[in-house]
Amino acid sequence: MNTEIKKLIQELEGVVSCNLTGVDEIDEIHIIADKKRDPKRIVRDVETVCLVHKDFKIDHKKISIARIDSDFSEAMEGYANDRIELVSIYTENNRSRCNVEMKINGQEIKESFEAQIGENIEKLIGRSVLTILNKFVEFNLQLIVDDIFTIKGKEDLVIAQISMYNPENNMMQEKLVGAVHVNNNISLAIAKACLKAVNRKICNYL
Template sequence: MDFSAIQESINKIEGVILSKVVHEKGEISEIHVLANNNKSPKQIVRDIESALYVIHNYKIDKNKISIASIQGEELLNKEKRVKFSSVELRNKQNKVECTVTLSYDDKEYTVEEMDINTTLNRKKIVLKTTLKAVEEILGLDNIFDGQEVIINTSIGVSVVTVIVITLITGKEEVLVGSALVKNDEYEAIARAALDAVNRTILMTTK
């Protein structure tokens, strides 16, 4: 097991400043994380669980993860955050059309994408369209790639986690975002996508 690669993946998660992976006899015994206040400790733990499972096929016991939060130097300015407005899916024979509208700086941005109408694609097209809308806001093309949409349900609560690859710094970085499913699963996917990329947006638009 490549513990250095695991630690690198954790360090790329939004909210994580620094991490230390402790291992014994080829297994992870502890993960210590220094984080800012962009996300709650519980959210960061969930993001670490999802990232390790999706990227490294490793299921980590959440009790092995400890989070120490400090006042981050990059606390998100809420005025700089891209906000969700709406998502709509329409069936067109064997295709599905997705329309996502986001708001930023008092302006609305609407993007439409189309794909083959399968159960998996209906989820992924929401992620893809949301990321395309963010690219339009930034005035940049081909900087986000939606990799995975994961939906977990426990004690009656469903959580969407998305994995996004970004090339905005010139090299591949992994972004992870999550959102609770409240009323609509597709809305939660779009909100999870924004959760993944909003820190990147802040850094790009400073």
């Protein structure tokens, strides 16, 4: 449980890294965060992630936050953001179709995707974004959407869970998690959560 919770926390907006203490249960959560967000909001996000995703309630007094200006990983994520731009994304009301417009290294890309059998709209959006990345970024691994869900609260939070596979042997290499607040546009939030999950991994390939 601790590993999954740690990954979710590390992808929260404003969190640079975190460490969890405790063996069977989490005793304390120590977080390094940037100065862009109020620490109280980060604490609320951590409480929500623990409660909703793992049905685990942690006392806010056990969550400590140290704030810094920036770090290397944040700089690298910014590097990727400069080269991958989500211009627009929308779904059509009368059919399960997702239309995506992105810029990758200055190249404008517009593609449209139909939902697969049994695929919900959230996974369709995630698959659409990752399909473009798999196609236009020279990345030696394949990105696959595992799950996308929303955590309800004062500020709704979209969580994107993504796996990286080696296409040569079809073996899963690593699981990635991205989290983004919903600001009146769930489609955009889902797409941004997917990009947040993979940015640090693909920045060296841009």
